[in-house]
Amino acid sequence: MLKMIHLTDTHLVEKGKRLFGLDPHARLKLAIEDINRSHKDANCAFITGDLTNWGTPEEYTALADALSKLQVPLHLLLGNHDNRENFKAAFPNIACDVNGYVQSSVDTDQGRLIFLDSLMEGTSSGWLCEDRLKWLENQLSDAAAAIYLFMHHPPFDVGIPYLDKIGLVQKEEFENTITPYKSRIRQIFFGHVHRPIHGEWLGIPFSTLRGTNHQVWLNMPFQEDHQLEYSYEAPCYGVVLIDAQKTLIHTHEYMYCDDIYSDKTKDLKPHV
DSSP states (O other): OEEEEEEOOOOBOSTTOOBTTBOHHHHHHHHHHHHHHHOTTOSEEEEESOOBSSOOHHHHHHHHHHHTTOOSOEEEEOOTTOOHHHHHHHOTTOOOOTTSOSOEEEEETTEEEEEOOOOOTTOSSBOOOHHHHHHHHHHHHHOOSOEEEEOSSOSSOOSOHHHHHTSBSOHHHHHHHHGGGGGGEEEEEOOSSOSOEEEEETTEEEEEOOOSSOEEOOOOOSOTTOOOOEEOOOOOEEEEEEOSSOEEEEEEOTTOOSEEEOTTTOOEEEOO
């Protein structure tokens, strides 16, 4: 069994500052404490991009400090709010490909995990250039068994007009790259949309979830000029369980603070 924890869109700002009226540091701290308490047996955790909000050195210093408390191995991906060079300066041991992109792969008992870098500074859209796609094709062709892909930008439209405008630019090229291997790709994990979404694309299951700070409100109007709307829906992380027969993903709202009770006793007790 492979157990992984999925977090996304942490959007850390400098310590002492708030984002959309919320404290990203406090919310990430609660997530880390909850993971350490309940899932320190996980093989790894991964954050699918937008690690910081502005990509400054100060934000990455604060991020490194926060993540140092996590008790499971961690994989970090970049999103459109990140800055590649500032990130690499704060995380000098991060794995990169031969061209310096923050891309890597890990072979596990359940298959190969492939982590992609879809950041292009200066745009909110996702970008997988020829070099990155060639690296991906090599990783796919060399994989011995099942494959799991991790990225920030979804490789297809999600039905929210503004988000679709800032999705992956090279959708067709990405599809062409993975199509020869899609029978072995068991899941695509991504971030960017700040919403719990799951389904199937090209016969490949996919999933994403809410961020640890603010969320995107589900609004699917026909007007193409509709702007993005944010919400204070509860943050969450995903608990991913993989074996030879299935990929199972639990979504956990870790900031829940109301009562819980036992089916046997029906007695309420505070959730800690």
